[in-house]
Amino acid sequence: MEGLNFKLEIFEGPLDLMLSLIQKHKLNIQDIEISILLDQFMLYLDRMSEADLEIASEFLEMAARLIMIKSAALLPKEEAEQMKKELQGALIEYALCKTMAERLRKRFLGDVVFVREPMEIEIDKAYHKIHQPEELMLAYSALNERTRRKASYRPRSIKPIVAKSYVTVFTGIVAVLKSLRRNGTVKMDELYRDQPRSRTVATFLAILELSKEGRIYISPDGSSVRLRTKADDESHEGNTAETAGTEQ
Structure with a gap:
Protein backbone atom coordinates (compact mmCIF):
# COMPACT_ATOMS: atom_id res chain seq x y z
CA MET A 1 0.00 0.00 0.00
CA PHE A 108 -26.40 31.28 3.94
CA LEU A 109 -23.84 32.23 1.29
CA GLY A 110 -26.45 31.75 -1.44
CA ASP A 111 -28.89 34.07 0.33
CA VAL A 112 -26.25 36.77 0.55
CA VAL A 113 -24.71 36.45 -2.91
CA PHE A 114 -27.57 35.56 -5.24
CA VAL A 115 -30.37 37.79 -3.96
CA ARG A 116 -30.80 40.74 -6.30
CA GLU A 117 -32.63 44.00 -5.97
CA PRO A 118 -36.26 44.15 -7.16
CA MET A 119 -36.46 44.81 -10.89
CA GLU A 120 -38.27 47.86 -12.18
CA ILE A 121 -40.95 46.78 -14.64
CA GLU A 122 -41.49 49.24 -17.44
CA ILE A 123 -45.17 49.62 -18.30
CA ASP A 124 -46.27 50.94 -21.66
CA LYS A 125 -48.88 53.57 -20.77
CA ALA A 126 -49.67 54.46 -24.37
CA TYR A 127 -53.26 53.78 -25.48
CA HIS A 128 -53.28 51.80 -28.70
CA LYS A 129 -56.98 51.03 -29.24
CA ILE A 130 -58.85 52.71 -32.10
CA HIS A 131 -62.35 54.20 -31.57
CA GLN A 132 -64.91 55.98 -33.71
CA PRO A 133 -65.20 59.79 -33.31
CA GLU A 134 -68.72 59.40 -31.88
CA GLU A 135 -67.42 57.13 -29.10
CA LEU A 136 -64.68 59.60 -28.22
CA MET A 137 -67.21 62.45 -28.11
CA LEU A 138 -69.50 60.50 -25.78
CA ALA A 139 -66.60 59.63 -23.48
CA TYR A 140 -65.47 63.26 -23.42
CA SER A 141 -69.00 64.48 -22.60
CA ALA A 142 -69.33 61.93 -19.79
CA LEU A 143 -65.99 63.05 -18.35
CA ASN A 144 -67.05 66.71 -18.45
CA GLU A 145 -70.35 65.86 -16.73
CA ARG A 146 -68.56 63.95 -14.00
CA THR A 147 -66.13 66.82 -13.46
CA ARG A 148 -69.01 69.31 -13.26
CA ARG A 149 -70.83 67.22 -10.67
CA LYS A 150 -67.73 66.95 -8.51
CA ALA A 151 -67.16 70.71 -8.71
CA SER A 152 -70.76 71.55 -7.77
CA TYR A 153 -71.11 68.97 -5.04
CA ARG A 154 -71.67 70.40 -1.59
CA PRO A 155 -72.08 68.05 1.34
CA ARG A 156 -75.34 68.50 3.22
CA SER A 157 -75.02 69.97 6.64
CA ILE A 158 -76.17 67.66 9.37
CA LYS A 159 -78.04 69.27 12.21
CA PRO A 160 -76.91 68.07 15.58
CA ILE A 161 -79.33 65.89 17.48
CA VAL A 162 -80.30 67.59 20.73
CA ALA A 163 -81.59 65.23 23.35
CA LYS A 164 -84.75 66.38 25.12
CA SER A 165 -84.37 67.14 28.78
CA TYR A 166 -86.07 64.69 31.08
CA VAL A 167 -87.38 65.96 34.42
CA THR A 168 -88.06 63.46 37.18
CA VAL A 169 -90.95 63.63 39.66
CA PHE A 170 -88.45 64.09 42.48
CA THR A 171 -87.11 67.21 40.75
CA GLY A 172 -90.70 68.51 40.44
CA ILE A 173 -91.35 67.92 44.17
CA VAL A 174 -88.23 69.85 45.13
CA ALA A 175 -89.20 72.75 42.84
CA VAL A 176 -92.79 72.96 44.20
CA LEU A 177 -91.72 72.86 47.85
CA LYS A 178 -89.06 75.48 47.23
CA SER A 179 -91.61 77.80 45.58
CA LEU A 180 -94.17 77.33 48.40
CA ARG A 181 -91.61 77.99 51.14
CA ARG A 182 -90.48 81.13 49.39
CA ASN A 183 -93.88 82.59 48.40
CA GLY A 184 -96.42 80.98 50.75
CA THR A 185 -99.62 80.52 48.78
CA VAL A 186 -98.97 80.14 45.07
CA LYS A 187 -101.47 80.17 42.24
CA MET A 188 -101.62 76.94 40.37
CA ASP A 189 -101.05 78.53 36.96
CA GLU A 190 -97.82 80.14 38.20
CA LEU A 191 -96.35 76.71 38.87
CA TYR A 192 -96.94 75.74 35.22
CA ARG A 193 -96.06 79.04 33.57
CA ASP A 194 -93.33 79.07 30.85
CA GLN A 195 -92.31 75.46 31.39
CA PRO A 196 -91.54 72.78 28.81
CA ARG A 197 -93.82 69.80 28.57
CA SER A 198 -91.59 67.45 30.55
CA ARG A 199 -91.33 69.88 33.48
CA THR A 200 -95.09 70.56 33.39
CA VAL A 201 -95.81 66.84 33.67
CA ALA A 202 -93.28 66.49 36.49
CA THR A 203 -94.86 69.44 38.36
CA PHE A 204 -98.37 67.98 38.01
CA LEU A 205 -97.24 64.58 39.31
CA ALA A 206 -95.34 66.29 42.13
CA ILE A 207 -98.48 68.16 43.29
CA LEU A 208 -100.47 64.92 43.28
CA GLU A 209 -97.78 63.13 45.30
CA LEU A 210 -97.47 65.97 47.86
CA SER A 211 -101.26 66.16 48.22
CA LYS A 212 -101.45 62.41 48.75
CA GLU A 213 -98.80 62.64 51.48
CA GLY A 214 -100.69 65.54 53.13
CA ARG A 215 -97.81 67.99 52.81
CA ILE A 216 -99.72 70.67 50.84
CA TYR A 217 -103.21 72.16 50.90
CA ILE A 218 -105.08 72.80 47.67
CA SER A 219 -107.90 75.35 47.67
CA PRO A 220 -111.42 73.97 47.09
CA ASP A 221 -111.60 75.55 43.64
CA GLY A 222 -108.10 74.22 42.79
CA SER A 223 -106.76 77.65 41.87
CA SER A 224 -104.02 77.85 44.51
CA VAL A 225 -101.82 75.71 46.68
CA ARG A 226 -99.86 76.19 49.89
CA LEU A 227 -97.96 74.18 52.48
CA ARG A 228 -100.15 72.32 54.94
CA THR A 229 -100.08 73.73 58.52
CA LYS A 230 -101.08 72.41 61.97
CA ALA A 231 -104.26 74.51 61.83
CA ASP A 232 -105.28 72.64 58.69
CA ASP A 233 -104.82 69.36 60.54
CA GLU A 234 -106.90 70.51 63.54
CA SER A 235 -109.65 71.78 61.25
CA HIS A 236 -109.59 68.50 59.38
CA GLU A 237 -109.92 66.53 62.63
CA GLY A 238 -112.84 68.74 63.83
CA ASN A 239 -114.69 68.28 60.58
CA THR A 240 -114.19 64.56 60.80
CA ALA A 241 -115.59 64.38 64.37
CA GLU A 242 -118.60 66.54 63.46
CA THR A 243 -119.37 64.36 60.50
CA ALA A 244 -119.20 61.24 62.68
CA GLY A 245 -121.64 62.72 65.30
CA THR A 246 -124.16 63.67 62.65
CA GLU A 247 -124.15 60.19 61.24
CA GLN A 248 -124.87 58.72 64.70
Missing part, protein backbone atom coordinates in the same frame (compact mmCIF):
# COMPACT_ATOMS: atom_id res chain seq x y z
CA GLU A 2 1.31 3.45 -0.89
CA GLY A 3 2.20 5.79 1.94
CA LEU A 4 -0.26 8.50 2.94
CA ASN A 5 0.90 12.03 2.07
CA PHE A 6 -0.66 15.32 3.12
CA LYS A 7 0.17 19.02 3.35
CA LEU A 8 0.64 20.66 6.70
CA GLU A 9 -2.72 22.34 7.26
CA ILE A 10 -4.50 23.76 10.24
CA PHE A 11 -7.37 21.59 11.43
CA GLU A 12 -10.12 22.39 13.89
CA GLY A 13 -9.32 19.36 16.01
CA PRO A 14 -7.97 15.81 15.97
CA LEU A 15 -11.20 14.39 14.53
CA ASP A 16 -11.00 16.92 11.71
CA LEU A 17 -7.44 15.78 10.94
CA MET A 18 -8.34 12.09 11.02
CA LEU A 19 -11.42 12.62 8.85
CA SER A 20 -9.30 14.53 6.34
CA LEU A 21 -6.81 11.66 6.12
CA ILE A 22 -9.59 9.09 5.67
CA GLN A 23 -11.39 11.09 2.94
CA LYS A 24 -8.22 12.13 1.13
CA HIS A 25 -6.97 8.57 0.74
CA LYS A 26 -10.42 6.98 0.33
CA LEU A 27 -10.22 4.78 3.38
CA ASN A 28 -13.28 3.01 4.76
CA ILE A 29 -14.34 4.67 7.97
CA GLN A 30 -16.06 1.42 9.01
CA ASP A 31 -12.78 -0.53 8.76
CA ILE A 32 -9.95 1.74 9.85
CA GLU A 33 -6.39 0.45 9.87
CA ILE A 34 -5.30 1.91 13.19
CA SER A 35 -1.58 1.40 12.56
CA ILE A 36 -1.59 3.45 9.31
CA LEU A 37 -3.80 6.13 10.83
CA LEU A 38 -1.57 6.36 13.90
CA ASP A 39 1.58 6.70 11.77
CA GLN A 40 0.12 9.55 9.71
CA PHE A 41 -1.31 11.24 12.80
CA MET A 42 2.05 11.16 14.58
CA LEU A 43 3.74 12.40 11.40
CA TYR A 44 1.46 15.43 11.40
CA LEU A 45 2.31 16.15 15.04
CA ASP A 46 6.02 15.87 14.25
CA ARG A 47 5.68 18.38 11.40
CA MET A 48 3.74 20.74 13.67
CA SER A 49 6.58 20.51 16.16
CA GLU A 50 9.19 21.16 13.44
CA ALA A 51 7.24 24.22 12.30
CA ASP A 52 7.24 25.53 15.89
CA LEU A 53 3.44 25.29 16.01
CA GLU A 54 1.87 24.80 19.41
CA ILE A 55 0.26 21.37 19.63
CA ALA A 56 -3.15 21.55 21.26
CA SER A 57 -3.87 19.17 24.12
CA GLU A 58 -6.74 17.47 22.25
CA PHE A 59 -4.30 16.36 19.50
CA LEU A 60 -2.02 14.79 22.11
CA GLU A 61 -5.02 13.15 23.75
CA MET A 62 -6.11 11.64 20.43
CA ALA A 63 -2.56 10.39 19.76
CA ALA A 64 -2.57 8.65 23.13
CA ARG A 65 -5.99 7.18 22.30
CA LEU A 66 -4.71 5.78 18.98
CA ILE A 67 -1.66 4.29 20.67
CA MET A 68 -3.91 2.67 23.26
CA ILE A 69 -6.16 1.20 20.55
CA LYS A 70 -3.13 -0.15 18.67
CA SER A 71 -1.79 -1.67 21.87
CA ALA A 72 -5.19 -3.23 22.52
CA ALA A 73 -4.34 -5.84 19.90
CA LEU A 74 -2.59 -7.64 22.74
CA LEU A 75 -5.79 -7.51 24.80
CA PRO A 76 -8.86 -9.73 24.40
CA LYS A 77 -10.55 -9.24 21.01
CA GLU A 78 -13.79 -7.90 22.50
CA GLU A 79 -12.08 -4.98 24.26
CA ALA A 80 -10.03 -4.07 21.18
CA GLU A 81 -13.13 -4.10 18.96
CA GLN A 82 -15.05 -1.95 21.48
CA MET A 83 -12.34 0.72 21.54
CA LYS A 84 -12.18 0.71 17.74
CA LYS A 85 -15.98 1.07 17.43
CA GLU A 86 -15.94 4.03 19.81
CA LEU A 87 -13.41 5.79 17.58
CA GLN A 88 -15.42 4.93 14.46
CA GLY A 89 -18.60 6.29 16.07
CA ALA A 90 -16.90 9.55 16.98
CA LEU A 91 -15.57 9.94 13.41
CA ILE A 92 -18.98 9.20 11.84
CA GLU A 93 -20.73 11.68 14.13
CA TYR A 94 -18.13 14.36 13.40
CA ALA A 95 -18.43 13.73 9.64
CA LEU A 96 -22.23 14.22 9.80
CA CYS A 97 -21.87 17.45 11.77
CA LYS A 98 -19.30 18.77 9.32
CA THR A 99 -21.55 17.92 6.34
CA MET A 100 -24.54 19.74 7.87
CA ALA A 101 -22.38 22.75 8.73
CA GLU A 102 -21.21 22.94 5.11
CA ARG A 103 -24.80 22.80 3.83
CA LEU A 104 -25.85 25.59 6.16
CA ARG A 105 -22.83 27.67 5.10
CA LYS A 106 -23.69 27.28 1.40
CA ARG A 107 -27.33 28.14 2.02
Whole structure:
Protein backbone atom coordinates (compact mmCIF):
# COMPACT_ATOMS: atom_id res chain seq x y z
CA MET A 1 0.00 0.00 0.00
CA GLU A 2 1.31 3.45 -0.89
CA GLY A 3 2.20 5.79 1.94
CA LEU A 4 -0.26 8.50 2.94
CA ASN A 5 0.90 12.03 2.07
CA PHE A 6 -0.66 15.32 3.12
CA LYS A 7 0.17 19.02 3.35
CA LEU A 8 0.64 20.66 6.70
CA GLU A 9 -2.72 22.34 7.26
CA ILE A 10 -4.50 23.76 10.24
CA PHE A 11 -7.37 21.59 11.43
CA GLU A 12 -10.12 22.39 13.89
CA GLY A 13 -9.32 19.36 16.01
CA PRO A 14 -7.97 15.81 15.97
CA LEU A 15 -11.20 14.39 14.53
CA ASP A 16 -11.00 16.92 11.71
CA LEU A 17 -7.44 15.78 10.94
CA MET A 18 -8.34 12.09 11.02
CA LEU A 19 -11.42 12.62 8.85
CA SER A 20 -9.30 14.53 6.34
CA LEU A 21 -6.81 11.66 6.12
CA ILE A 22 -9.59 9.09 5.67
CA GLN A 23 -11.39 11.09 2.94
CA LYS A 24 -8.22 12.13 1.13
CA HIS A 25 -6.97 8.57 0.74
CA LYS A 26 -10.42 6.98 0.33
CA LEU A 27 -10.22 4.78 3.38
CA ASN A 28 -13.28 3.01 4.76
CA ILE A 29 -14.34 4.67 7.97
CA GLN A 30 -16.06 1.42 9.01
CA ASP A 31 -12.78 -0.53 8.76
CA ILE A 32 -9.95 1.74 9.85
CA GLU A 33 -6.39 0.45 9.87
CA ILE A 34 -5.30 1.91 13.19
CA SER A 35 -1.58 1.40 12.56
CA ILE A 36 -1.59 3.45 9.31
CA LEU A 37 -3.80 6.13 10.83
CA LEU A 38 -1.57 6.36 13.90
CA ASP A 39 1.58 6.70 11.77
CA GLN A 40 0.12 9.55 9.71
CA PHE A 41 -1.31 11.24 12.80
CA MET A 42 2.05 11.16 14.58
CA LEU A 43 3.74 12.40 11.40
CA TYR A 44 1.46 15.43 11.40
CA LEU A 45 2.31 16.15 15.04
CA ASP A 46 6.02 15.87 14.25
CA ARG A 47 5.68 18.38 11.40
CA MET A 48 3.74 20.74 13.67
CA SER A 49 6.58 20.51 16.16
CA GLU A 50 9.19 21.16 13.44
CA ALA A 51 7.24 24.22 12.30
CA ASP A 52 7.24 25.53 15.89
CA LEU A 53 3.44 25.29 16.01
CA GLU A 54 1.87 24.80 19.41
CA ILE A 55 0.26 21.37 19.63
CA ALA A 56 -3.15 21.55 21.26
CA SER A 57 -3.87 19.17 24.12
CA GLU A 58 -6.74 17.47 22.25
CA PHE A 59 -4.30 16.36 19.50
CA LEU A 60 -2.02 14.79 22.11
CA GLU A 61 -5.02 13.15 23.75
CA MET A 62 -6.11 11.64 20.43
CA ALA A 63 -2.56 10.39 19.76
CA ALA A 64 -2.57 8.65 23.13
CA ARG A 65 -5.99 7.18 22.30
CA LEU A 66 -4.71 5.78 18.98
CA ILE A 67 -1.66 4.29 20.67
CA MET A 68 -3.91 2.67 23.26
CA ILE A 69 -6.16 1.20 20.55
CA LYS A 70 -3.13 -0.15 18.67
CA SER A 71 -1.79 -1.67 21.87
CA ALA A 72 -5.19 -3.23 22.52
CA ALA A 73 -4.34 -5.84 19.90
CA LEU A 74 -2.59 -7.64 22.74
CA LEU A 75 -5.79 -7.51 24.80
CA PRO A 76 -8.86 -9.73 24.40
CA LYS A 77 -10.55 -9.24 21.01
CA GLU A 78 -13.79 -7.90 22.50
CA GLU A 79 -12.08 -4.98 24.26
CA ALA A 80 -10.03 -4.07 21.18
CA GLU A 81 -13.13 -4.10 18.96
CA GLN A 82 -15.05 -1.95 21.48
CA MET A 83 -12.34 0.72 21.54
CA LYS A 84 -12.18 0.71 17.74
CA LYS A 85 -15.98 1.07 17.43
CA GLU A 86 -15.94 4.03 19.81
CA LEU A 87 -13.41 5.79 17.58
CA GLN A 88 -15.42 4.93 14.46
CA GLY A 89 -18.60 6.29 16.07
CA ALA A 90 -16.90 9.55 16.98
CA LEU A 91 -15.57 9.94 13.41
CA ILE A 92 -18.98 9.20 11.84
CA GLU A 93 -20.73 11.68 14.13
CA TYR A 94 -18.13 14.36 13.40
CA ALA A 95 -18.43 13.73 9.64
CA LEU A 96 -22.23 14.22 9.80
CA CYS A 97 -21.87 17.45 11.77
CA LYS A 98 -19.30 18.77 9.32
CA THR A 99 -21.55 17.92 6.34
CA MET A 100 -24.54 19.74 7.87
CA ALA A 101 -22.38 22.75 8.73
CA GLU A 102 -21.21 22.94 5.11
CA ARG A 103 -24.80 22.80 3.83
CA LEU A 104 -25.85 25.59 6.16
CA ARG A 105 -22.83 27.67 5.10
CA LYS A 106 -23.69 27.28 1.40
CA ARG A 107 -27.33 28.14 2.02
CA PHE A 108 -26.40 31.28 3.94
CA LEU A 109 -23.84 32.23 1.29
CA GLY A 110 -26.45 31.75 -1.44
CA ASP A 111 -28.89 34.07 0.33
CA VAL A 112 -26.25 36.77 0.55
CA VAL A 113 -24.71 36.45 -2.91
CA PHE A 114 -27.57 35.56 -5.24
CA VAL A 115 -30.37 37.79 -3.96
CA ARG A 116 -30.80 40.74 -6.30
CA GLU A 117 -32.63 44.00 -5.97
CA PRO A 118 -36.26 44.15 -7.16
CA MET A 119 -36.46 44.81 -10.89
CA GLU A 120 -38.27 47.86 -12.18
CA ILE A 121 -40.95 46.78 -14.64
CA GLU A 122 -41.49 49.24 -17.44
CA ILE A 123 -45.17 49.62 -18.30
CA ASP A 124 -46.27 50.94 -21.66
CA LYS A 125 -48.88 53.57 -20.77
CA ALA A 126 -49.67 54.46 -24.37
CA TYR A 127 -53.26 53.78 -25.48
CA HIS A 128 -53.28 51.80 -28.70
CA LYS A 129 -56.98 51.03 -29.24
CA ILE A 130 -58.85 52.71 -32.10
CA HIS A 131 -62.35 54.20 -31.57
CA GLN A 132 -64.91 55.98 -33.71
CA PRO A 133 -65.20 59.79 -33.31
CA GLU A 134 -68.72 59.40 -31.88
CA GLU A 135 -67.42 57.13 -29.10
CA LEU A 136 -64.68 59.60 -28.22
CA MET A 137 -67.21 62.45 -28.11
CA LEU A 138 -69.50 60.50 -25.78
CA ALA A 139 -66.60 59.63 -23.48
CA TYR A 140 -65.47 63.26 -23.42
CA SER A 141 -69.00 64.48 -22.60
CA ALA A 142 -69.33 61.93 -19.79
CA LEU A 143 -65.99 63.05 -18.35
CA ASN A 144 -67.05 66.71 -18.45
CA GLU A 145 -70.35 65.86 -16.73
CA ARG A 146 -68.56 63.95 -14.00
CA THR A 147 -66.13 66.82 -13.46
CA ARG A 148 -69.01 69.31 -13.26
CA ARG A 149 -70.83 67.22 -10.67
CA LYS A 150 -67.73 66.95 -8.51
CA ALA A 151 -67.16 70.71 -8.71
CA SER A 152 -70.76 71.55 -7.77
CA TYR A 153 -71.11 68.97 -5.04
CA ARG A 154 -71.67 70.40 -1.59
CA PRO A 155 -72.08 68.05 1.34
CA ARG A 156 -75.34 68.50 3.22
CA SER A 157 -75.02 69.97 6.64
CA ILE A 158 -76.17 67.66 9.37
CA LYS A 159 -78.04 69.27 12.21
CA PRO A 160 -76.91 68.07 15.58
CA ILE A 161 -79.33 65.89 17.48
CA VAL A 162 -80.30 67.59 20.73
CA ALA A 163 -81.59 65.23 23.35
CA LYS A 164 -84.75 66.38 25.12
CA SER A 165 -84.37 67.14 28.78
CA TYR A 166 -86.07 64.69 31.08
CA VAL A 167 -87.38 65.96 34.42
CA THR A 168 -88.06 63.46 37.18
CA VAL A 169 -90.95 63.63 39.66
CA PHE A 170 -88.45 64.09 42.48
CA THR A 171 -87.11 67.21 40.75
CA GLY A 172 -90.70 68.51 40.44
CA ILE A 173 -91.35 67.92 44.17
CA VAL A 174 -88.23 69.85 45.13
CA ALA A 175 -89.20 72.75 42.84
CA VAL A 176 -92.79 72.96 44.20
CA LEU A 177 -91.72 72.86 47.85
CA LYS A 178 -89.06 75.48 47.23
CA SER A 179 -91.61 77.80 45.58
CA LEU A 180 -94.17 77.33 48.40
CA ARG A 181 -91.61 77.99 51.14
CA ARG A 182 -90.48 81.13 49.39
CA ASN A 183 -93.88 82.59 48.40
CA GLY A 184 -96.42 80.98 50.75
CA THR A 185 -99.62 80.52 48.78
CA VAL A 186 -98.97 80.14 45.07
CA LYS A 187 -101.47 80.17 42.24
CA MET A 188 -101.62 76.94 40.37
CA ASP A 189 -101.05 78.53 36.96
CA GLU A 190 -97.82 80.14 38.20
CA LEU A 191 -96.35 76.71 38.87
CA TYR A 192 -96.94 75.74 35.22
CA ARG A 193 -96.06 79.04 33.57
CA ASP A 194 -93.33 79.07 30.85
CA GLN A 195 -92.31 75.46 31.39
CA PRO A 196 -91.54 72.78 28.81
CA ARG A 197 -93.82 69.80 28.57
CA SER A 198 -91.59 67.45 30.55
CA ARG A 199 -91.33 69.88 33.48
CA THR A 200 -95.09 70.56 33.39
CA VAL A 201 -95.81 66.84 33.67
CA ALA A 202 -93.28 66.49 36.49
CA THR A 203 -94.86 69.44 38.36
CA PHE A 204 -98.37 67.98 38.01
CA LEU A 205 -97.24 64.58 39.31
CA ALA A 206 -95.34 66.29 42.13
CA ILE A 207 -98.48 68.16 43.29
CA LEU A 208 -100.47 64.92 43.28
CA GLU A 209 -97.78 63.13 45.30
CA LEU A 210 -97.47 65.97 47.86
CA SER A 211 -101.26 66.16 48.22
CA LYS A 212 -101.45 62.41 48.75
CA GLU A 213 -98.80 62.64 51.48
CA GLY A 214 -100.69 65.54 53.13
CA ARG A 215 -97.81 67.99 52.81
CA ILE A 216 -99.72 70.67 50.84
CA TYR A 217 -103.21 72.16 50.90
CA ILE A 218 -105.08 72.80 47.67
CA SER A 219 -107.90 75.35 47.67
CA PRO A 220 -111.42 73.97 47.09
CA ASP A 221 -111.60 75.55 43.64
CA GLY A 222 -108.10 74.22 42.79
CA SER A 223 -106.76 77.65 41.87
CA SER A 224 -104.02 77.85 44.51
CA VAL A 225 -101.82 75.71 46.68
CA ARG A 226 -99.86 76.19 49.89
CA LEU A 227 -97.96 74.18 52.48
CA ARG A 228 -100.15 72.32 54.94
CA THR A 229 -100.08 73.73 58.52
CA LYS A 230 -101.08 72.41 61.97
CA ALA A 231 -104.26 74.51 61.83
CA ASP A 232 -105.28 72.64 58.69
CA ASP A 233 -104.82 69.36 60.54
CA GLU A 234 -106.90 70.51 63.54
CA SER A 235 -109.65 71.78 61.25
CA HIS A 236 -109.59 68.50 59.38
CA GLU A 237 -109.92 66.53 62.63
CA GLY A 238 -112.84 68.74 63.83
CA ASN A 239 -114.69 68.28 60.58
CA THR A 240 -114.19 64.56 60.80
CA ALA A 241 -115.59 64.38 64.37
CA GLU A 242 -118.60 66.54 63.46
CA THR A 243 -119.37 64.36 60.50
CA ALA A 244 -119.20 61.24 62.68
CA GLY A 245 -121.64 62.72 65.30
CA THR A 246 -124.16 63.67 62.65
CA GLU A 247 -124.15 60.19 61.24
CA GLN A 248 -124.87 58.72 64.70
